[in-house]
Amino acid sequence: MTTARKRARKIVPLIAGIGATALALTGCTSGGGGGEATAPDSFSYLSFAENTSIQDTLTALSEGECSAENEALALDITTQPQASYDQQLQLLAGQNALPVLFASGNTPQVAKDLQKGGKLVDVEQALEDLDQSDAIIPAAKSTIDALYDGEQYVLPTEFNVEGIWYNKQLFADHGIEVPTTWDELVAAADTLNAAGVIPFSADGQDGWPLTRLVGNYLFRTLGPDALQRVAEGEAKLTDPEYVEAAAAVAELGDKGYFGPSVTSIDYMTAVNQFLTGQAGMFYMGSWILANFNDPEQNQIGAENIGFMPFPEVEGGEGSADQLAANVGVPLALSEASYSDDVASWLGCFAENFGSSSLANQGVITGFKVATPVEDLPPLTQEVQSQIEATTQSVLWFEALFNAKAATTSQTNASQLVTGALSPEEFMETVQADLGN
Amino acid sequence: MNRVLGDWRAVTVLLGPALLVYTLVMLVPIFWSLGYTVFEGNPIIGFTFVGWDNIAALFTDPKIGDALVFTVKYALVLTVGQVLAGYLLSLLYVFWLRKASGLIRTLVFFPVVLPTVAVALLFQALFAIAPQIGPVNALLNAVGIESIDWFASGGTAFWVIIIMDIWRSMGFYAVLLYAGLVDIPEELFESARIDGASGWRLVRHIVIPLSLPVLFSSIIFSINGTLKVFDSVLALTNGGPGNTTTPLTLYMYQTSFTYGEYGYGSSIALLLTILCLLVTLFIFRSSRRDLTKG
Numbered sequence: 001m002t003t004a005r006k007r008a009r010k011i012v013p014l015i016a017g018i019g020a021t022a023l024a025l026t027g028c029t030s031g032g033g034g035g036e037a038t039a040p041d042s043f044s045y046l047s048f049a050e051n052t053s054i055q056d057t058l059t060a061l062s063e064g065e066c067s068a069e070n071e072a073l074a075l076d077i078t079t080q081p082q083a084s085y086d087q088q089l090q091l092l093a094g095q096n097a098l099p100v101l102f103a104s105g106n107t108p109q110v111a112k113d114l115q116k117g118g119k120l121v122d123v124e125q126a127l128e129d130l131d132q133s134d135a136i137i138p139a140a141k142s143t144i145d146a147l148y149d150g151e152q153y154v155l156p157t158e159f160n161v162e163g164i165w166y167n168k169q170l171f172a173d174h175g176i177e178v179p180t181t182w183d184e185l186v187a188a189a190d191t192l193n194a195a196g197v198i199p200f201s202a203d204g205q206d207g208w209p210l211t212r213l214v215g216n217y218l219f220r221t222l223g224p225d226a227l228q229r230v231a232e233g234e235a236k237l238t239d240p241e242y243v244e245a246a247a248a249v250a251e252l253g254d255k256g257y258f259g260p261s262v263t264s265i266d267y268m269t270a271v272n273q274f275l276t277g278q279a280g281m282f283y284m285g286s287w288i289l290a291n292f293n294d295p296e297q298n299q300i301g302a303e304n305i306g307f308m309p310f311p312e313v314e315g316g317e318g319s320a321d322q323l324a325a326n327v328g329v330p331l332a333l334s335e336a337s338y339s340d341d342v343a344s345w346l347g348c349f350a351e352n353f354g355s356s357s358l359a360n361q362g363v364i365t366g367f368k369v370a371t372p373v374e375d376l377p378p379l380t381q382e383v384q385s386q387i388e389a390t391t392q393s394v395l396w397f398e399a400l401f402n403a404k405a406a407t408t409s410q411t412n413a414s415q416l417v418t419g420a421l422s423p424e425e426f427m428e429t430v431q432a433d434l435g436n
Numbered sequence: 437m438n439r440v441l442g443d444w445r446a447v448t449v450l451l452g453p454a455l456l457v458y459t460l461v462m463l464v465p466i467f468w469s470l471g472y473t474v475f476e477g478n479p480i481i482g483f484t485f486v487g488w489d490n491i492a493a494l495f496t497d498p499k500i501g502d503a504l505v506f507t508v509k510y511a512l513v514l515t516v517g518q519v520l521a522g523y524l525l526s527l528l529y530v531f532w533l534r535k536a537s538g539l540i541r542t543l544v545f546f547p548v549v550l551p552t553v554a555v556a557l558l559f560q561a562l563f564a565i566a567p568q569i570g571p572v573n574a575l576l577n578a579v580g581i582e583s584i585d586w587f588a589s590g591g592t593a594f595w596v597i598i599i600m601d602i603w604r605s606m607g608f609y610a611v612l613l614y615a616g617l618v619d620i621p622e623e624l625f626e627s628a629r630i631d632g633a634s635g636w637r638l639v640r641h642i643v644i645p646l647s648l649p650v651l652f653s654s655i656i657f658s659i660n661g662t663l664k665v666f667d668s669v670l671a672l673t674n675g676g677p678g679n680t681t682t683p684l685t686l687y688m689y690q691t692s693f694t695y696g697e698y699g700y701g702s703s704i705a706l707l708l709t710i711l712c713l714l715v716t717l718f719i720f721r722s723s724r725r726d727l728t729k730g
Binding site for chain 1: 675690693695
């Protein structure tokens with residue numbers, strides 16, 4: 001016992017020493033950051049492993065329009081799975097080793113944090129220096145403004161509008177007019193449900209397609225700034241007018257309008273349900289056009305698919321032409337490696353990315369289409385004209401949330417529609433993680 | 437030999453390198469993480485000193501309570517399940533199958549070597565309801581019971597995790613306990629049989645007392661392993677729906693790496709460490725007492 005105590009007496013200061021060192025080290029690592037721009041030896045791009053369309057477009061550019069820039073600074077693509085992406089970005093940022101160009105993470109908050117640390121290129125200024133101020137289309141600019149507190153430090157490599165896609169054939173068979181109000185939408189769902197058709201196909205496993213409905217309902221009842229007010233702490237999700245939106249979506253679930261097992265439906269199953277005619281309506285972003293335009297997947301035919309904006313709610317302050325929009329996962333540029341060669345790459349990128357992506361990948365971006373693309377599928381054309389007609393866009397439910405509240409919202413969404421959580425409980429849980 | 441080990445220089449040379457490596461890869465990160473508990477932030481936004489805020493938050497965060505309850509419930513239920521299943525299997529090997537148990541042992545052990553993710557995918561398909569009805573629901577339908585959406589509520593999802601983990605680990609515990617059982621001298625059984633003991637009485641008075649040490653090791657293994665469950669939950673339910681199947685480890689991981697709160701994540705890790713330490717101490721204590729009695 002005495003020897004043990006003696007030994008303990010020797011060890012205690014050692015442990016204390018190590019602990020103190022650890023404290024000092026963790027404290028010290030917070031310093032650093034910034035630093036002078038060092039010319040990179042390649043145009044390195046870190047991508048989500050799951051997203052191949054940006055990689056393919058960049059590769060096409062490096063071999064075509066931007067081959068001169070590629071000669072000077074060769075494109076080098078690395079990928080990281082989406083699930084561990086933010087962690088990888090944190091690691092690289094901590095070591096001041098961010099790639100030249102990278103996907104800006106799973107939530108807008110990641111890019112905001114990087115920007116606060118002075119690690120990102122001011123894209124607006126950079127494009128102006130390159131005489132490319134008009135490269136980003138106004139609709140995309142306004143979406144970025146809304147997402148990133150009025151600053152432009154990301155490149156909109158996608159521009160999506162969201163709304164409800166519907167099966168024209170099923171609507172005609174059951175005498176349903178395209179709904180323009182929430183009540184008409186519910187009535188349409190009633191009719192479909194009574195006829196044995198699943199009214200809404202929804203990916204309950206990921207949850208976000210369900211919370212998108214809550215968000216849209218809020219924008220229609222309370223106006224486009226409904227969630228901005230929550231982010232600024234002026235309103236709470238637990239306020240009755242906010243809970244009403246969750247209750248409206250929960251009611252659809254209660255009536256079984258998302259099908260019998262929405263919790264177990266994953267993304268591709270939801271897409272298939274709609275494209276095989278089992279479901280009448282499908283809330284989704286316009287990135288889904290790639291699946292719609294693929295005849296192998298689309299058994300109901302592209303000509304049978306219509307698009308309607310999320311309908312208005314009677315007496316609400318929002319309107320149906322405020323389309324929900326997003327810029328997908330935009331790209332950001334590292335300030336530390338923004339050399340002249342990178343700048344000329346950016347110039348070429350800004351000029352050609354829009355048309356190349358649309359022509360080769362069928363993906364609509366936030367960049368202007370410099371070279372007109374012919375032979376676009378009619379559905380894509382329809383969406384593009386919707387985008388052009390949009391003057392004001394709204395975001396989505398979790399757009400201004402921190403990562404924690406966004407995760408809580410999405411993982412609890414299926415419980416909201418199955419009734420395991422009441423609308424009040426759901427909103428309380430999310431509000432608790434918002435921390436304001 | 438004694439003289440060599442009495443020489444501090446020899447000890448330094450022999451132990452030094454190993455101790456250095458151990459310090460670098462184990463102790464430094466542990467204390468580093470401990471240091472994080474009084475900071476908040478991540479490498480992107482930097483760290484700020486917050487004092488005891490993180491520790492205090494442990495007591496007010498309702499998710500900690502949920503995760504703690506889930507972790508303990510999971511550890512208890514699974515430990516009972518897998519050690520009991522393993523014990524029964526080992527008795528089966530020793531007393532009924534005897535020399536023929538080789539093939540069965542291999543088959544039962546097989547899931548242990550399968551990757552967790554593969555097993556989780558298998559069980560997702562087994563208990564699926566969409567896009568296709570899985571075999572379990574098909575079986576229920578066949579006997580006239582409606583399909584159950586197993587992963588739609590924490591209650592049913594919990595049992596799927598338990599069933600999966602018992603299936604996955606019982607082979608390991610069976611082999612472990614089998615090794616303890618074959619160590620019991622054959623003469624003891626013979627004399628007990630001559631004294632008229634058989635069946636349950638043989639198990640109760642000979643097998644259980646004599647296999648108690650290895651049984652205790654299994655329980656310690658199991659409790660410590662199950663308190664730190666991560667991969668099987670992550671792969672099967674990812675903690676959902678909501679946070680109803682989220683253990684402390686998964687919550688710690690999400691907090692640190694998804695939410696970027698390294699400090700709070702480290703505090704949860706500290707809580708988990710204390711929990712494991714307490715449980716281990718408790719088991720050691722009780723096992724020591726029992727052994728002196730025997």
